[in-house]
Amino acid sequence: MLAYILRRTLWSIPFLIGASFLAFVIIQAPPGDYLTTYAAKLEAAGQSVDTARLNSLRDRFGLDEPFIAQYWKWITNILRGDFGMSFEWQQPVADLVGERMLFSIILALSTILFTWAVALPVGVYSAIRKYTAGDYVVTVIGFIGLATPNFLVALTLMYFGVVYLGADVTGLFSPQYATAPWSWAKLLDLLSHLVIPVVIIGMSSTASLIRIMRANLLDELYKPYVTTARAKGLGELKLLLKYPVRLALNPFVSTIGWAFPQIISGSTIVAFVLSLPTADPLMLQALMSQDMYLAGAFILLLCILSIVGMLVSDILLAVVDPRIRYN
Amino acid sequence: MMSDTRSPSLEIKNLVTSFATANGEFRAVDDVSLDLYPGETLCVVGESGSGKSVMSRSILQIVDEPGRIVSGSILLHPGRSGRRGVIDLAKLKPRGPEIKSIRGREIAMIFQEPMSSLSPVHKIGDQVAESARVHDGLDRRAARARAIELLAKVEIPDPESAVDRYPFEFSGGMRQRAMIGMALACNPDILIADEPTTALDVTIQAEILQLLKTIQKTNGMAILFITHDMGVVAEIADEVAVMRHGRLLERGNVFDVFANPQHEYTRTLLRAAKNAEAPSDRRLAMRQVRPLGEPILRTQSLRKEYQLSPGFFGRGARKLVAVHDADIELRAGENIGIVGESGSGKTTLARCIQRIHSVSSGKILYKLGGSDEQDIAPLSDSQLREVWREMRIVFQDPFGSLNPRMTVGQIIAEPLVNNGLGTSRSRRDRVAELLDLVGLPSSSMERYPHAFSGGQRQRISIARAIAPEPRLIIADEATSALDVSIRTQIMDLLLDLQEKLDLSYLFISHDVGLVRYFCDRMVVMYRGKIVEQGETETICNDPQHAYTQSLLSAVPIADPRLRNTKTRTRYRETA
Incomplete structure (x- = not known):
């Protein structure tokens, strides 16, 4: 088991290197660089562009160096903890990204927990009560959840929140806590603000996980080992949880890997609508203005999250399924 | 009573x-x-x-x-x-x-499939002692002790460590022993x-x-x-x-x-x-009238290896020898049975002969179209077309081997279409003729496989196999999935077709009884090696190799009076 975890962890290192390289390729891919975008912006605003100044800036940022050299400089600095400077904000990238990324991760983790907490029991119910009224109700709600775009749900909830409840549902903090230092009260405030974005972002993945769980469990419910367990005199509930649900969980666990990055990058629109101080809005802006190091940091972090998510789901899979562990 | x-x-x-x-x-x-x-x-x-x-x-x-x-x-x-x-x-x-x-x-119960009847993700010990935990209220520790005791009772070696293993680490026989232990809890x-x-x-x-x-x-x-x-x-x-x-x-x-x-x-x-305990009279009678012909297929030191791990630049590479230098010879109009237990390499050997698999070394000399012998081992897929028309296969599973979305007529005509034989009209006549040969009404061709029973489906598979006028049929456990009363009918059908169509058979089976009924000669395989081959009756009456002896001694005889008269031997390979 330890050997498996070690091997699997070591394997993710080349992936990380590859991902960092790809991240750099992607941010370099659009024609031009931050300075050409910057110049275009100035021209559009009717200001004159000082070519000499631009060239000196380009020189200073090393934007004329060959691709590989730029990448090397970028990645070695990151290994030292220096993510570079944001051109647009004139601040270290690390300061800009840090807290927002933390909120993104908190939001994503809460969403996954919510998704699981709802999808698991509902999926199990739906499977063991197949083709009953309850199953149909769950199925219909599930399909509605899958089919509704989540920004629409966000707008609707905001409308109801403001008009009928008189509550501000946007942001992650109430105004009085936004700049306050961390305290229990602030944490509670954060949690209460998390509920609505979590429900909105988690809705479609909850719906799809319910379907996955239902299908997985239906595959397992009539397997011979279930009959064996029943013939031993186990109670139905205990039997259900110990055997078929346990086996149906295996494919479920592997969804963590993709759910994590998907939730982070899938929450951009919702983050805009609800003006959440997460990473997504800033990343979008950085990409549009070709703010290279800022965008690069976001993309790299997202890639790392994906790889870590996969790693976690692989390790969990090995924990729940001995057949994987021993191969 | x-x-x-x-x-x-x-x-x-x-x-x-x-x-x-x-x-x-x-x-x-x-x-x-x-x-x-x-x-x-x-x-x-x-x-x-x-x-x-x-x-x-x-x-x-x-x-x-x-x-x-x-x-x-x-x-x-x-x-x-x-x-x-x-x-x-x-x-x-x-x-x-x-x-x-x-x-x-x-009342306790054990089931047919010991693998699927055990949960793959729970330890053997946990499952074996579970009823004792449920009914006798044993705690974890006592249950473990009980499990070890039960595993020892069903003669599983080293029960103290077996108790912490998972079903997939056990062989089929050991799993069934564990199941029995579980029932005895x-x-x-x-x-x-x-x-x-x-x-x-x-x-x-x-x-x-x-x-x-x-x-x-x-x-x-x-x-x-x-x-x-x-x-x-x-x-x-x-x-x-x-x-x-x-x-x-x-x-x-x-x-x-x-x-x-x-x-x-x-x-x-x-x-x-x-x-299943004697040769088919039909076959013996047929051999009187039509003696066996010249060899049409010979293998020389046919070997198939699988690479298990690549190793480092060829060093430390692990290989599995699935077929170990096999020499067999099949004559025109002859039936050869390849007998062996699961994992003995009998199916791999057949797949190699048919060149569905590539061959690691050795020769497969085949008289294509009745002409001179030709080594088909090195041929490429495109060169094998004609070989594949002459060597057809009938599979074990009559349910899985027929496409449920094709009509019986389409299924049987498929090898004809693939080989570009005949027009659609002539193919239709041919399908009707083939259905008649295998004892099904020609009206069957418009229907789908699900409308037929297992035995009838196997007849359809046979009709498909003989459609392009082959010379050699490989029957891979072709009768094993059928009910006993149907088995003989299907084997007799194959024998009738042999007489009418000049066929030779390679008959692969784990069941010595079926081979004895159907085959003139038999080849006994054990772990990829041919341990014995010769006339079926000679081997069945006087097996020479210790493995063949143990295999034959294990076959139950359908006569309760002979119970306990046979001494069972157990074969263990010596290094």
Whole structure:
């Protein structure tokens, strides 16, 4: 088991290197660089562009160096903890990204927990009560959840929140806590603000996980080992949880890997609508203005999250399924 | 029937179990009455769809939905558990506490497929001692001790470490032993065994049957043994019950039933079992008229290796030799049987000969189109087209090997279409002719495979195989999935076709009986090696190699009077 975890962890290192390289390729891919975008912006605003100044800036940022050299400089600095400077904000990238990324991760983790907490029991119910009224109700709600775009749900909830409840549902903090230092009260405030974005972002993945769980469990419910367990005199509930649900969980666990990055990058629109101080809005802006190091940091972090998510789901899979562990 | 002084453990009276279907009620078990006695084995024999499994599951009320007991009673008499009075299991609720307290404690059950009947993600020990935890309230530690004790009882080597292993680390035979151990956890009065040896190799089957007998002798439990194999019945039954289409046709003492079967169907089953112990008269007669021809296929040191791990620049690479330098020779009009247990390499050998697999080394000399011998081992796929037209295969699974979305006519015509033979009109006539050859009405061609039974489907597979006028048919366990009474029919059909169409057969089987019936010569394989080959009768009567001896000694004989007359040998390869 330890050997498996070690091997699997070591394997993710080349992936990380590859991902960092790809991240750099992607941010370099659009024609031009931050300075050409910057110049275009100035021209559009009717200001004159000082070519000499631009060239000196380009020189200073090393934007004329060959691709590989730029990448090397970028990645070695990151290994030292220096993510570079944001051109647009004139601040270290690390300061800009840090807290927002933390909120993104908190939001994503809460969403996954919510998704699981709802999808698991509902999926199990739906499977063991197949083709009953309850199953149909769950199925219909599930399909509605899958089919509704989540920004629409966000707008609707905001409308109801403001008009009928008189509550501000946007942001992650109430105004009085936004700049306050961390305290229990602030944490509670954060949690209460998390509920609505979590429900909105988690809705479609909850719906799809319910379907996955239902299908997985239906595959397992009539397997011979279930009959064996029943013939031993186990109670139905205990039997259900110990055997078929346990086996149906295996494919479920592997969804963590993709759910994590998907939730982070899938929450951009919702983050805009609800003006959440997460990473997504800033990343979008950085990409549009070709703010290279800022965008690069976001993309790299997202890639790392994906790889870590996969790693976690692989390790969990090995924990729940001995057949994987021993191969 | 024996004397009436015995008191039964279980009495089944007029049991009816039915399934509600769209076309009304289907009675899977229809008015069946049976008795089980302590220390005795009742074998229920029947073919697929006879209702024997549903009957056995009705006892524990674990019939899958929508099946349910409609009427009749299942009386369980008091046993070791200390429970008093007779209880009617048929009256209990399938999910109620009463039936749960009986399942696994007073009546335990083992199943056919030891792999799928065990959970793959729970340790053996956990599963084996589970009923003891449920019924005897053992804690984790005591349960573990009980599991070790049980594994030792079913003769699993090194039970202390086996208890912490997972089912996939066990061989099929060991898994079935673990299943038996699991059933014994609460020392039940009654053991229901539903085809427990069907999925096992014959040598393993012999060991499992022996184990069941030994355990029965020590704890005196009653065994209800479900099987389709008359040989197994002869080996272990005290009483026999024959079922067909949900009904009980005949029941009685095993010696009486074998000596003097009352029902025609029982006679059919017995005849089919006897057939497997002698060569087919049809084949012997045919060989008198048409002697065997020249060799059409010879393999020379045919070898197939699989690379297990690539190693580092070729060093430390691990290889599996699936076929070890095989030399066989097949003559025109001859049937050769390749016999071996699972994993012996018999199917791999056939796939190599047909060149579905590539060959690691050696030669396959084949007389293509009856001309000179040609080595087909190095040929490329495009060069093999003509070889593939002449060598056809019939697979084991009559359900999986026919495309359910094609009509029977399309299925049979497919090899003709692929080889560009004939026009659509001439192909239609040919399909009708082929259907006639395999004994199916030509109207079958418009229908889909699901409309046919297993035996009929295998006829369709055979029609497809002979469509492009092949010279060699590879029958890979072609009769193994069929009911006993159908097997002989299919083998006779193959023999008739041999006479009409000048065919030679490579007949792959794990079942020595079928090979004895069908094949002129046999090749015995063990772990990729051919250990013995020669005339079938010579080998069956006087096996030379120790493995062949052990294989033949394990085959059950369908005659209860010969029980315990054979000494079983167990073959262990010496380095």
